[in-house]
Amino acid sequence: MKALSQKRRHPLAAIALLLLGLLVTGGLYAVATTVNQAKADTTTFSASDAQEGGKLFAANCATCHGMGASGTKDAPSLVGVGAAAVDFQVGTGRMPMQMNGPQAQEKPRQFNDQQTQQLAAYVASLGAGPAIPDASLLDEKGDAAKGGELFRVNCAMCHNAAAAGGALTRGKFAPALAGVSGQHIYEAMATGPQNMPVFNDANISPEGKRDIITFLKTIEANGSPGGNDLGSLGPVSEGLFVWVAGLGVIIAFTIWLTSRTS
């Protein structure tokens, strides 16, 4: 004790004390936030979440989906669609729907994360359905090659082999998948939004979905090895390019070469 009391007037004592204080505060904060994180990852919602969600639902969604989400002639019942469906539709801005049309269009989202979670909690409380996926399925560390095979067999006929999107009948379409978060991709597969079929866990296992997300994120990060990808739209954009740019440049050269005589 004596040694300590003797050194308390040491020039470095204040700095040591400060470091100690910062370390303790930082450590406590780190522990506290990881506790929070863990709590957010589990998709068990509190009763107040569902309650708040119910209020949001009544104010913003019930006009079409009906009180209690039981559905009207304008929109389907949401009983049993699950939290994943709400997180996808509201999280990508597709709901509330901007206008009627062949399918709900993506737009800037209207609710923040907390409100989206509350809405999800409310809809999940109405009946069992697909839950928001666990973070371990979204880590993009699956097998990209296997995901690619699954993607080509199950998804490419609408979304295009390079996930550049494609047309469906009567104004419906499959959107391009670049820039879509892994969580939303997973939820889309699990719930089948708009005109997309449902790929439940019996069709494509959760690991398979993880592989697909890994594949999509891998090709997105890879970019185009052969230069500008011209939209990854296949031979149509290539043909258009050769006719407009290729032949255009060559015609300019032919005019230049023959311009000396009239």
Next chain:
Amino acid sequence: MSASSTAEVPFVPKTKVGRITDFVDERVGGSGILREFGRKVFPDHWSFMFGEVALYSFVILLMSGTFLTFFFDPSMAETHYSGSYTPLTNVEMSVAYNSSLNISFDVRGGLFFRQVHHWAALLFVASLGVHMLRVFFTGAFRKPREMNWVVGGVLLILAMAEGFTGYSLPDDLLSGNGLRIIDGVIKSIPVIGTYISFFLFGGEFPGTAIIGRLYVLHILLVPAMILLMIVIHLFMVVVHKHTQYPGPGRNDGNVVGYPLGPVYAAKAGGFFFIVFGVVALMAAMFTINPIWNYGPYDPSPVSAGTQPDWYIGFVDGALRLMPGVVNDFHFEYIIFGHVLTLNVLLPALVPAGIIFTVLFTYPWIERWITKDNREHHVLDRPRNAPTRTAIGVAGFTWYCVMWAAAGSDLIATHFHVALNDVTYWLRTLFFIGPIIAFMVTKRVALALQRKDREIALHGRETGRIVRLPHGEFIEVHAPLDDYKQYKLVGFESPSPLAAQPNEHGVVTPKEKRRAALSKWFFEDRVAPATPAELEAAHGHGHHEAIESSEEHKSLSH
């Protein structure tokens, strides 16, 4: 020069190189050939260079294709990918696809050469097409060049065949889908279709033989035929001499332009490197046929955006336009146990059949209607042959409607319209588009002729307004120079040729039909301004000076 000197004093070369050259020349006669070819005259016009672009693209294709054959293996044996493209690691695939991926990712310069080859292929067929359009719209297919027009048509078909066989080689999902469509089309041919398909694929589709067979066709048979046709084509170009656009001093008996050597040869040689440079730039900067995106061929999946390369697009588009059923009317019949699927057979074969039949026979059709048996070396300006131009534009429009239909899904997504509506509109345009195009083009051509006539008679509008002493305002018209004037008045404008009796004094029904077509062909015409009209127009004008030169021109006309 050397020929005359050898006649008197034998030419003795002084240097070693000279002796070797002389030795060779005495035995192969190179200087004679060079002298003859060096004097060939080529008229200068940018639109005359598309044939050259096609030729140069073909040379690029031969060179880049040879490089690719060093590394490509056309085997359909099964393997697992172990190259450097990780999203396909350990995926089951054919050796052909595996080697295509290796060319793309593990052979130095391989991807560049693949892209050079593919871009050059697209450019090859595109320049062929534009060249044929130029020949058609300027009337260059007329006597004596009808057969060369047919050779050109054969080249177009061979180029499409060459392109399609090449498109199928990498054995990726896209090319496999294309082959499946061809297989379906072949099988839709009544009775013999299935037999042909089994013969071609060595059994049921896809089998294990097709890639190897297409490879042999692609690198051996079809290129050899293309080369042969190019030789025949160029030989006939030399025999016929080049056509030229109308202009002062140009007639059916001469060619006005540069001799091949040295200026034109230098230009043409340089142009090869320009074409090569453009193709190389495209290959270096823009990806084409990213086979790694499509994955190995597997008969079950079909990707969105599956289309053939552009030159097969019109057939694909026709297939897309054909309805499966109309109300309750089906297009599929079973006759004596044989299935007849008209909804595949009709769109796949009929439009292409019509296009190529008309293309091959058009020179003879027009010759029959016009009874024009003269040689033509001076071209028509498209507006001065309104009906031919209208026929050409109608045919081109029809082709373009089918071509657009091949991209109907991308039209729908990129213009935010419904795919069904795109199909309905294109179906309508398939029938009325050519008719509208014919009428509009003919009217535009006639209107341009009237404008030409107006300018020939009254000169060019200067935009300068002058007030005369008595108060009248007039716009000053400037006279054209002789060259421009000649261009506007120096063309033929045939009038309808009435039915004529044959040697027995009988007007045959066929002759009556010909006369009716001749009337349809030439009825609407704007005659070029005659010398008398020109004189009258300038007589009351303010340009007495020009008149003497006009008169001079009228004599040559």
